[in-house]
Amino acid sequence: MTAIHVVLGAAVIAANALAGGWGGVAWLRRSPSVVFWYLLRAAQVFVVVEVVLGLILLARDRTAPDDLHFVYGIGPLVVTLVSEAMRVGAVQRELTDVDDLEALDRREQAQVARRVVLREMGVMTVGALLIVTLALRAAFA
16 A cells, blocks of 8 residues: 555646646746646646545654655645635635626627636646646655
8 A cells, every 4th residue: 555655746746737838838828728627627636536545654663754745745735726716716816806796798798717727827826836846846755
């Protein structure tokens, strides 16, 4: 089971690096990406499975490699949850200047939607890249 934990840890790093890289390039190009969201969700699944497996291993063995491994191992789950919460705030900030979205013409609605998606992608990209750094630290703790 420890070998699976190591492989999943590598998958967490790789999946979040791919999602973060893809999201970063798309965000810099100001080009919303559907693929980014699939990569991000897959990376989040890896995080959840890895944390659950790590907790199972901890419960079975009662010993973690060290306390830092435990902290940096749980960190990606916390970052995932906080990033999702920050998405809501990002959308609200983008919509503060819009009094009535439905009153806007179709072109203006599309522009608002594009800004919202780009802001969400920015938040989630930063989260994915932070997860990479935390997972790398956990791997070497």
